[in-house]
Amino acid sequence: MKKTLLSLAALAAVGGAALLAYALVPTTTPAIAGPAPSADDAALIEQGRYLAAAGDCTACHTAAGGAPFAGGVPIASPIGTIYSTNITPDPDTGIGGWSLDQFDRAVRHGLLPNGDTLYPAMPYPAYVRMHDEDIRAMYAYFMHAVPAVAQENRPTGIRWPLSMRWPLGIWRKTFAPDPQDTGFDASRYADARIARGAYLVQGPGHCGSCHTPRAFTLQEKALDESGSQYLAGGQIIDGWMAINLRGNLADGLGAWSEADIVELLRTGRNRHQAVVGPAMADVVLHSTQHLTDDDLGAIAAYLKTLPPSADEPSSFAPDPGTAQALQAGINDSRGAELWVDSCAACHRTDAMGYDRVFPRMPGNATVLAADPTTLVRLILVGSEMPSTRTAPSNLGMPGFAWRMSDEEVAELATFVRNGWGNRASAVTPAQVRRIRRDVEAEAAHREAPHDPTEVAERG
Missing domain, CATH: 1.10.760 (Cytochrome Bc1 Complex; Chain D, domain 2)
Incomplete structure (x- = not known):
């Protein structure tokens, strides 16, 4: 046994040394020709x-x-x-x-x-x-x-x-x-406009960094459209779920026109929904609102070439039944009661909201996402649209964590995900409890003093 352990230790040491040597081999990169600007x-x-x-x-x-x-x-x-x-x-x-x-x-x-x-x-x-x-x-x-x-x-x-x-x-x-x-091989694309959009999305825009799912080893599962999971959503960024940017009709951009995509990137809102969460709000505020119309159009054109991802756990087909019941005063679930009490004043009983002001719920990609994290977090802490040059009103939604229990948030989220023709999985109190704990931990971390004993590193 002792010899076996020693042998294993030796193998581990040799393996570790080999990995260290591999990591430390210098990497040669091609130089950019010409003098510095x-x-x-x-x-x-x-x-x-x-x-x-x-x-x-x-x-x-x-x-x-x-x-x-x-x-x-x-x-x-x-x-x-x-x-x-x-x-x-x-x-x-x-x-x-x-x-x-x-x-x-x-x-x-x-x-x-x-x-x-x-x-x-x-x-x-x-x-x-x-x-x-x-x-x-x-x-x-x-x-x-x-x-x-x-x-x-x-x-x-x-x-x-x-x-x-x-x-x-x-x-x-x-x-x-x-x-x-x-560099970038534009010859892979028959259309120069789509090639420009692909370059902006895959390169400087690095959209896949947030919108492409990652493996357990943290690399993106695809870096361009050659992979079926490219831009299929599923990453949680700062507590918010990045949505599917592919052609799925329910939880993607399948129902969006190129003009819809351009409008959201320019203003943070469109007739379908609004930007939620700080990460995408920053993208609109600091990045996409400053791009030219041609480049925004190219991005939209490229995104519209992406077919739906294979996994479509949600669906949507317009159904007036929910609106008719609410308008008739039929609130036959706790979720329906919470909607009328806390949401309908802005989003209406038909959940169609007001274009570019209060987003609609039917067919909303964020509502229908396979993972309900963003919807739950939105109910708990609210959100605020970015204030852009062409849409300066930073309209917001309040959070309800202070007055809704985990069970009530789950009931409301499930009602929204399955009303007006939406069809998505139910939300459980356990899911809400986990997200609420994350929200509370983030708040505590923001208030905690900086630890001066941490070792400084370049990162």
Whole structure:
């Protein structure tokens, strides 16, 4: 037995050493040809400004009340909280000392100048598709148009040994695209407009980072439409479920027109529903509302090419029965009573709401999602639409956690998911209880003081 244990220990040591050696082998990446851009290239800098908006750099690198791009935004991960870093051109605490090649290696390949691998909270598996010239433009913008801010990077909330960097190198080499396979092949698309949309969605927009389900090893299950689960939803981001962006009629965008998609990306709302949750609100606020009409149209055109995902657990067919019963004063369930008492004033008894003001419930993709997390969280804590240039009213919904029990929230959510022609799974009190605990834990974490003993790391 002792010899067996020693042999196993030796094998484990050899295996660990092999993995460490594999992780530490330097990664070669193709260099961007030509000199670094200068501060005099106004057109290139403006292109970089646009691409930084398309990539939504603000949402992750600008903390609430903080200086633009100075970092410090908390990003939840399964192993702890990661804080975004300072990407202003400050030479000591930011990226001011980085060359164009070092910038490219970080953005497209997840590699820091010292060789460490970035946490994949940085969506470099998507950014690898960006063209060389777009990376050059972003470098020009960040180096010559963003004010330098001297702000030290905040420590991560990841404890040792999970905070060790070398396993990230294994993850990157196993799951991220080949570093030699940079750029985007537009020839795969017959239509130039759809190719442009695919580039924006797959590359700078990194939509799959939130809207594509991930494996247990945390890589996205597909990076483009060649995989049937690409943009099929299912990830929980900051407690909210990212919806299916494929052509499913119930829980996807199958019933949406291209104009509907453009309107939601431009204003945060359309005739079907509204943006809920802080992550997508930030996308609209800092990114998509600033894109050109042509680019928003291209994104919409590309998304409309995606067929429905194979798994369609929900369905919708308009049914006036629920509205007729409520209008007749027939509230034959606790869910119906709660709807009339707490929801109908804004969303009406027919649940059609008011276009672009109070979203409709029949056929609502968020309501019909396989996982009811977002609907439950919406009932518990409410939400607020982003205030955009073309739709400045940040209309909101209050939360009802303070006056509805877990059983009542489950009854209401189940009623909404199965009224007016909606057909989706019931919500249980146990599901509500779990989400309520998460909400309470998040509130406690926000109020907790920062732990100064955490070890600072670049992330």
